[in-house]
Amino acid sequence: MKVSIVVGDLSSSGAGRWGGAVRPFLLAQALRKIDCDVEIVGFVGASDQPLSLSEDIPIISIVKENYYPQFFSSAQQLLRNINGEIIYAYKLKASSFGLSILKKIQTRRPLILDIDDWELSWYGGDEWAYKPSLKQLGRDIFKADGALRQPDYPLYLKLMERFIAQANCITLHTQFLQQRFGGIYLPNGKDTTLFDPERYDAEASRLHYGLSGYRILMFPGAPRPYKGLEDVLLALEQLNQKDLKLVIVGGSPYDDYDQELMQKWGQWIIQLPKTPASMMPEVVAAAHIIVVPQRDVPAAQAQFPLKLTDGMAMAKPIISTPVGDIPEILGETGYLVDSNSPQQIAETIEYIFDHWQEATEKGQQARQKCLKSYSLEAMASTLSQILNFLSGPT
Known part of the structure; x- marks a missing residue:
């Protein structure tokens, strides 16, 4: 079974910052332990160096245009490169989960959503609201770097929470997130052979x-x-x-x-x-x-x-x-x-x-x-049960 992990930000300040030590790479390593074929597909900045992992997991990096409508071109490239029988979206963002929903609609492949953070917490949580003046709304829409031209602007993060039901399964790594969004508890695992x-x-x-x-x-x-x-x-x-x-x-x-x-x-x-x-x-x-x-x-x-x-x-x-x-x-x-x-x-x-x-x-x-x-083996055991459920008779 091939799994495509879709990451909205593989840049050096995003999921690529520790070179394989953060959540999407842990998911990939755990999936490999249950004999899955895994690829990571995601966006990078134009100046980012290509990522590679010693585990020989393919990483497909798409240079991201940061604003609409140019972002649509980057999005199309990413969608074309999602080849897995299972789509695994990392983070509740338009640049990962949103595009993964589109791929699910196109292909009818099962979609797993992994939530490792409450994205709105960085903007005030439930208190955040978009209430612009008419003048500000115009700026947000028509300026080249306007807020509403940013794919992961908080308004879109809030919107993404309404589409959670589009996922066939949700995985999360804290009880806080599980209480908020439901889903299956999948705590981070450590390579305890390396960390020995x-x-x-x-x-x-x-x-x-x-x-x-x-x-x-x-x-x-x-x-x-x-x-x-x-x-x-x-x-x-x-x-x-x-x-x-x-x-x-x-x-x-x-x-x-x-x-x-x-x-x-x-x-x-x-x-x-x-x-x-x-x-x-x-x-x-x-x-x-x-x-x-x-x-x-x-x-x-x-x-x-x-x-x-x-x-x-x-x-x-x-x-x-x-x-x-x-x-x-x-x-x-x-x-x-x-x-x-x-x-x-x-x-x-x-x-x-x-x-x-x-x-x-x-x-x-x-x-x-x-x-x-909290080992990769413990992660792999839970993921095995999830994939068996998704690939079983419907």
Whole structure:
């Protein structure tokens, strides 16, 4: 069975930002484990480098025109390149789900929708409304870069939610999204063979990356305000212990927020360059503690922090917050503190280093939980059931 995963944004600031470590690529790897033939079809920017995966999964990149009506030409190219017997749309957007609905109508092939984010949460959620003046409406329609000429403008995101019933099946990775949209819970899986602490020497990794002599708190993701790194830095400032450092890996592909953090708290930060997905386990091995201190806002509630399972798979002590599905994902295998609480983070950092044996045991428990519930094999098992249902007698 061939599955086409349709991605609205494969650019270096979109799903292509980690070179194979984000949701559509995890879906592809899990599908390969159940012997599916998989292709990824999506849009890129004109300046983006072609993506490739070591798993030999074909990636078909279509250069995207950013505004209507030029976008229609890009859309036609993408539609022509969707060859799968199953269409798997990634994200509730016109540039992925909307086009996938058109392909379903053309071909009568089954359509799965994967929702990994509440897209409207970035614009105020249910409070967002389009109420332009007549003059503004004209600008939005007729200006070359007018808002209504943007394929994934919030008005169209809101419209897409009304077409969810067009999907034969919906997969989601958090309970927040499941409660909102229905569907089948399919949490992110980690390649636990690659992310295996037995394969790496922590001190050797620290030496390789220039981290020897420090106690390392690591955030191996893209810094954004809702991810709570400011709370960690305030905690380090409060502790004022020079050997404690927050290591940020790769920086932000979206903006210069990581540079803002460096300017204000540079003495507590070590920034490592962008690292290929295949090298991330070696980087994570260098950490003493993984920090994922999400703040309690809609954007975070809808997410499954991929970097949480980086730490779990590598058996690291983890400090996080009870936001969204994090309490269920971690269970008793990590340390939860209140959101926006530098004081609690500081206390927990001290506790972990003072009770290192306990923290190490929790890390081992976290890996076992990851193997059972948050591995690619666990993803593959659920996807197998979904495809068997879709391909069965109607």
